[in-house]
Amino acid sequence: MTDLALERIVxxxxxxxxxxxxxxxxxxxxxLYRLAVSFTRRRSEAEDLTQEVYLKLWQNLHRYELGSxxxxxxxxxxxxxFVDAFxxxxxxxxxxxxxPEFLESLPGSDxxxxxxxxxxRLQLAHRALAQLPEDLAEIILLRDFGDWSYDELSxxxxxxxxxxxxRLNRARRELASVLHLTIQPPVAARLAEARP
Amino acid sequence: MTPCEVFLDHLEDAVEGQLPAHLDAHLAGCAACQDSxxxxxxxxxxxxxxxxxxxxxLREYLHKLPRLAPACEAAQxxxxxxLDGELGGEERARFLAHLHACPTCRGVWExxxxxxxxxxxxxxxxxxxxxLALPPRDRVTPRRRQPVFxxxxxxxxxYLLAAATVVLIGxxxxxxxxxxxxxxxAGVYARAAVENRLDSYTRKVREGAAAVGGWLRHxxxxxxxxxxxxxxxxxxxxxxxxxxxxxxxxxxx
Numbered sequence: 001m002t003d004l005a006l007e008r009i010v011x012x013x014x015x016x017x018x019x020x021x022x023x024x025x026x027x028x029x030x031x032l033y034r035l036a037v038s039f040t041r042r043r044s045e046a047e048d049l050t051q052e053v054y055l056k057l058w059q060n061l062h063r064y065e066l067g068s069x070x071x072x073x074x075x076x077x078x079x080x081x082f083v084d085a086f087x088x089x090x091x092x093x094x095x096x097x098x099x100p101e102f103l104e105s106l107p108g109s110d111x112x113x114x115x116x117x118x119x120x121r122l123q124l125a126h127r128a129l130a131q132l133p134e135d136l137a138e139i140i141l142l143r144d145f146g147d148w149s150y151d152e153l154s155x156x157x158x159x160x161x162x163x164x165x166x167r168l169n170r171a172r173r174e175l176a177s178v179l180h181l182t183i184q185p186p187v188a189a190r191l192a193e194a195r196p
Numbered sequence: 197m198t199p200c201e202v203f204l205d206h207l208e209d210a211v212e213g214q215l216p217a218h219l220d221a222h223l224a225g226c227a228a229c230q231d232s233x234x235x236x237x238x239x240x241x242x243x244x245x246x247x248x249x250x251x252x253x254l255r256e257y258l259h260k261l262p263r264l265a266p267a268c269e270a271a272q273x274x275x276x277x278x279l280d281g282e283l284g285g286e287e288r289a290r291f292l293a294h295l296h297a298c299p300t301c302r303g304v305w306e307x308x309x310x311x312x313x314x315x316x317x318x319x320x321x322x323x324x325x326x327x328l329a330l331p332p333r334d335r336v337t338p339r340r341r342q343p344v345f346x347x348x349x350x351x352x353x354x355y356l357l358a359a360a361t362v363v364l365i366g367x368x369x370x371x372x373x374x375x376x377x378x379x380x381x382a383g384v385y386a387r388a389a390v391e392n393r394l395d396s397y398t399r400k401v402r403e404g405a406a407a408v409g410g411w412l413r414h415x416x417x418x419x420x421x422x423x424x425x426x427x428x429x430x431x432x433x434x435x436x437x438x439x440x441x442x443x444x445x446x447x448x449x
Binding site for chain 2: 145
């Protein structure tokens with residue numbers, strides 16, 4: 001759905017149209033839920049946080065400035081809320097997508113072999129992402145897990161398109177290097193021995 | 197231009213010992229220019245002394261830096277393009293051939309691909325969407341689920357267990373002194389846990405009542421609107437009556 005279409009829906013929401021709220025939820029729920037899934041530990045936690053974010057969106061709808069990107073605005077509110085939540089819980093950022101209960105809900109999880117492989121690869125990715133600076137990990141999750149386009153990333157992160165591309169490129173290169181070292185431990189061990 | 201100024205223009209030559217011959221005589225008789233030359237030489241020697249060189253440890257570290265094989269480096273470039281769907285036919289074939297031959301690069305690719313695959317399949321669950329679709333004014337404030345593990349309750353249980361153990365197997369002579377504190381603590385924790393549970397249940401009941409109230413209000417409003425619409429429709433299109441009224445001329449109306 002385009003930004004303009006979303007903006008019209010928001011206008012109808014502000015006028016008290018309940019159908020418009022439903023349409024707004026339909027258009028944005030998957031994106032915000034995916035974001036919650038990449039910040040939390042459990043599926044239930046991701047769902048609770050998503051509900052809290054929508055309550056905030058509802059309460060602050062009058063603050064949204066028509067003409068700006070609604071997605072970017074909603075994303076900022078959601079991200080701030082999630083960051084606050086994981087700071088409040090005194091935990092590091094987590095990922096629901098390695099939670100076995102969550103993985104069981106995905107297609108193909110009835111095959112134990114597929115399921116085990118999937119979990120193993122995700123844990124590998126999770127460990128590698130944890131070694132990256134937060135801004136690099138975030139851009140990878142938004143692009144490669146959340147499927148945000150470059151234009152959306154540019155609007156949401158308030159960065160020029162060129163910066164988004166170069167940052168994503170750097171993030172992927174660093175993640176690939178960390179994964180390489182994790183998969184090929186002898187190289188990592190040699191490096192650790194040589195470190196001055 | 198004074199001879200001193202001319203000399204300063206050639207100061208770097210003088211430092212290198214290549215001063216033009218016509219300035220040698222001036223330098224020999226000018227204390228200020230000799231002083232300038234001395235300072236310039238000190239600066240040159242100092243800069244040479246400050247030259248930084250890498251330590252042996254750092255050199256060894258750099259020698260052993262993990263370097264990917266050139267084929268893997270090239271494959272990583274292709275991996276980034278593949279993730280954005282920008283691989284051409286020939287590049288794609290090259291990338292797949294490398295993945296086939298290199299298990300490490302295959303592992304890297306699989307981690308990225310699985311992250312993307314799981315992301316694509318992640319959808320907000322139906323019941324969450326249904327709950328979100330209800331405008332927040334019609335529902336109660338969302339609440340956090342209570343964690344299964346309650347620390348306060350577990351602590352109370354641990355103290356009770358300790359107290360019970362002391363009662364069952366302890367020396368009766370020491371019991372009165374030893375178990376008093378434990379029992380008191382157990383009591384405090386148990387009371388707190390029970391109060392906590394009671395609060396939680398009260399809140400749940402209150403929230404449930406508010407939810408039912410909201411739902412009933414919503415239902416009543418929509419039923420009332422439906423009834424009004426129906427009544428409006430009836431007035432606009434009255435259904436034909438069962439009884440046929442005959443007018444004086446024998447026609448019907």
